[in-house]
Structure formats: C-alpha cells, structure tokens
Amino acid sequence: MLTTLSIKNYALIEDIRVELSSGMTIITGETGAGKSILLGALALLLGKRADASSVKDASKKCVIEAEFSLADYGLQDVFEENDLDYEPHTIIRRELLPSGKSRAFVNDTPVTVGQLQVLGVHLVDIHSQHETLALSSETYQLEVIDALAGHSSLLKQYSQQYNAYTEASEALSEMKAKKQExxxxxxxxxxxxxxxxxxxxxxxxxxxxxxxxxxxxxxxxxxxxxxxxxxxxxxxxxxxxxxxxxxxxxxxxxxxxxxxxxxxxxxxxxxxxxxxxxxxxxxxxxxxxxxxxxxxxxxxxxxxxxxxxxxxxxxxxxxxxxxxxxxxxxxxxxxQQLDDRIAELENKVINLEEQTTKTASELHQGREKVIPTLKEKLESFLGALGLPNAKFQFEIEKQDTFRKNGKDTLALLFTANKGLPFGSLKKIASGGEMSRIMLAVKAVLSQYKKLPTIIFDEIDTGVSGEIAHAMASIMSAMSEEMQLLSITHLPQIAAKGEHHIKIYKEDVNEVTVTRLRPLAGEERIIEIAQMIGGKQVSDVAIANAKELLN
Known part of the structure; x- marks a missing residue:
C-alpha cells in the first residue's frame, strides 16, 4: 500500500507531500490543475523513462519519493529475484539531476530503471486511457485470463522453456549454416x-x-x-x-x-x-x-x-x-565434428519443443477452464453498470507455432445489445462502454490478483447518472480488498471515497505552482457541490452533495 508520496521540483510542483490511507481515496481538481502531473511523477518513480523537460527548476534536482507498506502482500520473492533487500516498509526514490542523468534507489540501495519497472508492476496498477485502449489487444486479454487461472508460475515456466527452445533453435540454424559454409x-x-x-x-x-x-x-x-x-x-x-x-x-x-x-x-x-x-x-x-x-x-x-x-x-x-x-x-x-554437434542440438530442440508444447497445453487447458467464469463475472458487472444485454464470446484456439505466452490465439467478441452481431471490442464498444468494461475487468481481477494499490485515471469517462453510482459502488467494493485511488470528475464517485484530496493551482510570486489539500467536512461538501453545479455553489448543489455523501 502506498502510504506517502513526496514530489519536489517536478513540472508545476515545487514541493508537496501527501499521506495516503487504505480504502478508497478520491482525487479531484479542475482541468489542468495538475492531476496528470501527479500520475506522471508516480509513473516516473515506477520506472518510466526520465525526461529532463519535466524538471521545474533545471538548476536543482527533481526528487520523487514514495513509501510503501508491504507486510501483507507476500512480495519477498519479487525482491529476492531482483537482487533487492526486502523491507516491509519500503522506500523508493527517483532523482533527476541537473546534468540530465537520473538515478533510483530502493531502501537506499541504487537500482536500475529495469528493476524499478519490474518492482513497480507488483506495487501499483495505474489505469489510464492508454490501458483502456490496450483492452482491445489480444495480449492484455490473455493476461486477464491467465490472472484468473492463476498461471503466474506456469507462465514463468513456459517463458523459460520458450526462451531455451528459441535459443537452441537459433543455434541449430546457425550450426547448419556453418556446416553448409x-x-x-x-x-x-x-x-x-x-x-x-x-x-x-x-x-x-x-x-x-x-x-x-x-x-x-x-x-x-x-x-x-x-x-x-x-x-x-x-x-x-x-x-x-x-x-x-x-x-x-x-x-x-x-x-x-x-x-x-x-x-x-x-x-x-x-x-x-x-x-x-x-x-x-x-x-x-x-x-x-x-x-x-x-x-x-x-x-x-x-x-x-x-x-x-x-x-x-x-x-x-x-x-x-x-x-x-x-x-x-x-x-x-x-x-567433420559439426555433424555430431548438429545431432546434439537437434535432440535438444526436440526435447525442449516437447517440454514447451506440454506447458503450452497446460496453459490452454487452464484458460479454457476459466473463460466461462470470466465471461459470467464480466457480464454480471456490466449488468450492474447499465449494460444488461452485454455479452462476450471468447474464441481461443491452439496454434501449431509457439508464441511468447503459449500457442493460443484469442478473439474476444462483444455485443452490448440483443439482436446485434458480435464484433471486436475496438470496433463495437463505445468510449463509455469501454470504460465500463475496463472497470469490470479490474473488478474481476481484484478478486484474483492481490495488488497493494490501484489507481484509476478518469475511468468514468463517458458515463453519468445511475451508471456513475454503479461505478462508484463497484470501486468502493474493490477498495475493501486493496488501496484504491480514483481521479474523477463525477460527484457520484467523488462522494464514495473514504478520503478526498483536491489538486489545485496557485500563483506564488508570479509563478504558478500545483498544490494538494486533503478535504473533509464542509470543504468536501463544497468541492462536490462545485462538481455538481459549477463554481457558483447553490443551495440545491449543497443539498445534493450532502445527499451523495450520506
């Protein structure tokens, strides 16, 4: 769980520090106030490529630091596999230096960006518009199925076998070419x-x-x-x-x-x-x-x-x-000895092919077994999100050739209405439907894949009214199992949060800076009322805000 985030000299942020709690935290603010800056800083901390232009004052270093409470998440193996010392209270720091170089630390131990990226996957799941687009990709769809099937160790085994098979096959091809020469x-x-x-x-x-x-x-x-x-x-x-x-x-x-x-x-x-x-x-x-x-x-x-x-x-x-x-x-x-070496490699390739094929078959069987459950859960969530007629078709087929995640190809087809033909998500689903499908996917995943923190960046795009209420309820339920942060423009979702942070801009000495402020009590009522009715807060908006909060 992310407990503290500190950002210095990044974009419009001069120096902020925010304490975060478990449950559901809402982040609101006007367009352009700096909500995306907050996510950008967090992404940088988790291994995104550094960009010197993001530094506010180029003469000073930019520092982004986060503290995580990890005692309940079983991440010791992840740390060990990446040559890192595990600490239940882990501190990650990323620095951008005036020279343009960057460096990173985990518990004060220098690490590479690659290590940050691997570790970050296990700490924070940041949902963005880009990830909603990724929902249409076969790779992402298979990742969802594999998460439900509990294929983590099996995929690791397949990856090792596939890499060994690929390496041996390439060596065999090179040896045969060498022999011909x-x-x-x-x-x-x-x-x-x-x-x-x-x-x-x-x-x-x-x-x-x-x-x-x-x-x-x-x-x-x-x-x-x-x-x-x-x-x-x-x-x-x-x-x-x-x-x-x-x-x-x-x-x-x-x-x-x-x-x-x-x-x-x-x-x-x-x-x-x-x-x-x-x-x-x-x-x-x-x-x-x-x-x-x-x-x-x-x-x-x-x-x-x-x-x-x-x-x-x-x-x-x-x-x-x-x-x-x-x-x-x-x-x-x-x-003359090349023939012996070629024969050895041919035997090795045959053995590795058999092992990899066996693991690919196990993956296929596990996927086929879990698809009906995934289909049922997704359709149930979408029904609650105002798409009662939404249906999915998972067409999974085993191919002859190896792929990076098995031998399967997957076509995920969707229809939102009765009587209409199925089609690919990319072609059939609207923006609002894609947002709801993504939330449904995340809600299902949260039941199978334990993550310390999940962040939704305006997943409510294209929805309103009762659908927004339903989204808020689902997100609230998810937050019972994990820390959930939601950047939103919808008052229905904002009111569901246990904690509320406002991001706003302020001019200090003729320089615009981004600020953060936790909201509670009357301040939170006013913020939600403004989300309902705009800057000029009316009594009706205040009443609606109180009703939403209650």
Whole structure:
C-alpha cells in the first residue's frame, strides 16, 4: 500500500507531500490543475523513462519519493529475484539531476530503471486511457485470463522453456549454416592439407637441404679447388707443410739460445699441426664430394616444392608451413565434428519443443477452464453498470507455432445489445462502454490478483447518472480488498471515497505552482457541490452533495 508520496521540483510542483490511507481515496481538481502531473511523477518513480523537460527548476534536482507498506502482500520473492533487500516498509526514490542523468534507489540501495519497472508492476496498477485502449489487444486479454487461472508460475515456466527452445533453435540454424559454409571450403582445405602432407615437411632442415644442394650443384668446382689446396699443402718439395717443416728444423737449431726463438718454434709447430689437420680435412672433403645427378635432381625437386608452398602460403619457413598444415587439419576435423554437434542440438530442440508444447497445453487447458467464469463475472458487472444485454464470446484456439505466452490465439467478441452481431471490442464498444468494461475487468481481477494499490485515471469517462453510482459502488467494493485511488470528475464517485484530496493551482510570486489539500467536512461538501453545479455553489448543489455523501 502506498502510504506517502513526496514530489519536489517536478513540472508545476515545487514541493508537496501527501499521506495516503487504505480504502478508497478520491482525487479531484479542475482541468489542468495538475492531476496528470501527479500520475506522471508516480509513473516516473515506477520506472518510466526520465525526461529532463519535466524538471521545474533545471538548476536543482527533481526528487520523487514514495513509501510503501508491504507486510501483507507476500512480495519477498519479487525482491529476492531482483537482487533487492526486502523491507516491509519500503522506500523508493527517483532523482533527476541537473546534468540530465537520473538515478533510483530502493531502501537506499541504487537500482536500475529495469528493476524499478519490474518492482513497480507488483506495487501499483495505474489505469489510464492508454490501458483502456490496450483492452482491445489480444495480449492484455490473455493476461486477464491467465490472472484468473492463476498461471503466474506456469507462465514463468513456459517463458523459460520458450526462451531455451528459441535459443537452441537459433543455434541449430546457425550450426547448419556453418556446416553448409564449411562444406564449400572443405574440399579446398583438404586439397591444401594433402598438398602439405605429401611434401613430407616434418623434421626437414631447409637450410641444410639448401647447403647440400649447393655442394652437389658445384661438386666439380669444389673437387678441383680442394685438389689444388691439397697439392699446395702436401707436395714433397715445395708444399706449404714441407716448407714449414724445413723452417721448423732450422728454428730448432737455435731455439735453445733465447726464449724468443723458443716462442717462434712453438708458434710454427702449432701452425704446422693446424695445417696438417686442414690438409687432412681437405683431403677427406675432396674424397666425400662427388657428382650425384640423381640426388641433385631429388634435392632440386624438394626445394622447389618447399619454395612453391612458401610462396603460395606467404610464409618464409618450413615451421610456418607445418603450423598452417596443423591449422588446416583442425579445420577439417572441426567440419567433420559439426555433424555430431548438429545431432546434439537437434535432440535438444526436440526435447525442449516437447517440454514447451506440454506447458503450452497446460496453459490452454487452464484458460479454457476459466473463460466461462470470466465471461459470467464480466457480464454480471456490466449488468450492474447499465449494460444488461452485454455479452462476450471468447474464441481461443491452439496454434501449431509457439508464441511468447503459449500457442493460443484469442478473439474476444462483444455485443452490448440483443439482436446485434458480435464484433471486436475496438470496433463495437463505445468510449463509455469501454470504460465500463475496463472497470469490470479490474473488478474481476481484484478478486484474483492481490495488488497493494490501484489507481484509476478518469475511468468514468463517458458515463453519468445511475451508471456513475454503479461505478462508484463497484470501486468502493474493490477498495475493501486493496488501496484504491480514483481521479474523477463525477460527484457520484467523488462522494464514495473514504478520503478526498483536491489538486489545485496557485500563483506564488508570479509563478504558478500545483498544490494538494486533503478535504473533509464542509470543504468536501463544497468541492462536490462545485462538481455538481459549477463554481457558483447553490443551495440545491449543497443539498445534493450532502445527499451523495450520506
């Protein structure tokens, strides 16, 4: 139940605070006095998109705060599901800052607008002209039926299953499309992989291959030059080694005369040893090298294959080619595994479809079961509201495809008079009839769906006289089960309220502001008399007002 509403710096409101009670509270005021501003502020508090132009003084922040008494409404789960701390006395605050940003709090905990909207649905039901139009929509009509059928948990279950089914179906479609795309590329990927596989690149040292190729390609020149070196080193009379040995013998004869000759002999001796080792290596290398056209041909082919693949794949090493080969192998394996993944998803979709279909069938059965009760109650209320011949037809059919609230389509047909054909509400019902139908719907819902607060914004549009009395009686009965606020222009309804608030405008320092004032006693009589006869209150209007109040 809404116990307090405080509004600062919003539209024409500078600073107001109103205390609200249980039962039926009437809100009246002249056209343009600010009744819609009050509802606008409350809607903003409950998650409506913020509009900086609604702020009265743009240099100050706008603050809307409401206190709710929730101990009797079992809303702990709603708070828990939205990660909010439940308090029996809950305070909600919305602020619009001068910067244009907005922020919101529930029990001083920052919350998102989305959390406000979800919570607001469970706290206040604001009826407006827009909602009367929504009465013609299939979605709203099904919501009414589901409320009577107690489908809250079943709808939640269906929504979870439907979302899971939709998600799995989309994933399956994507996987199948991916497979089709992969199949197009599979042949080329397989060709590239096999081409790299046939090149037998594992363990190859490209630098070593190229070096061997160079040696074999130039074997004749290598042999010729190595032979020359061998001859220069080893010729008996004038070979480099023999000459060095002769020099070493000569140094040996004087090495004992001074340390410097000893050092020269040692250096020359080391050089001779190194030259002999070089000569032996040259000789061995000359023996190892020989022309091998077959090997040269094979090496040439191998290197050409490697260079061709490197050019093709824009890489510079065998290691990079092996990485490409591994990647291609993974892609080919992945394509082949798509069938397994598709099969898994197909099974998942089938199972989810069965579960969702089962829940949709339960929804359908529950709706069919409760429709006669809803029809009877609506027609009964409309009879009391001056439409004794009003009749409804609910045509509900189960479809093959899933929808967001089941598999059902619903056509709600209406006629207000005997002998006239049924038609859709939008085409058949007048404005006054729509208002009465909406009140009947709300009256029925109030018996099944416990809400802390319901607000009617001129639901009495298009009615008067005895119908207004009947409306007032129904609203009064509803207020025994919930807090009911009604913005009205009809004295018959205004007189039925247990509490009365007047909204009016006042000029303060040449600035127009909206004010609120609780009415009681003589003030309330005068207000209702003015609703009956206008500004100039007559004795007759006063008498009528007293009669209505009594």
């Amino acid at each position: 992969a199949i197009k590329e599979l042949d080329y990927q397989t060709f590239l992989f096999e081409e790299l596989e046939q090149a037998k690149l594992d363990g190859l040292d490209q630098m070593e291959l190229e070096e061997t190729y160079e040696k074999l390609s130039n074997s004749e020149a290598i042999q010729e030059n190595l032979a020359t070196i061998d001859q220069l080193f080893s010729e008996e009379q004038i070979g480099t080694i023999e000459t060095a040995k002769t020099a070493r013998t000569a140094l040996g004869k004087v090495r004992g005369f001074a340390s410097e000759y000893e050092a020269l002999w040692n250096r020359l001796n080391s050089a001779i040893i190194e030259l002999e080792d070089i000569a032996e290596t040259v000789s061995q290398a000359a023996g190892d090298i020989e022309a091998d056209p077959q090997q040269l041909f094979q090496l040439n082919e191998k290197l050409q294959t490697i260079h061709k693949l490197q050019l093709k794949h824009s890489v510079a090493s065998v290691e990079e080619l092996l990485e490409i080969k591994a990647a291609l192998g993974s892609q080919i394996d992945g394509t």
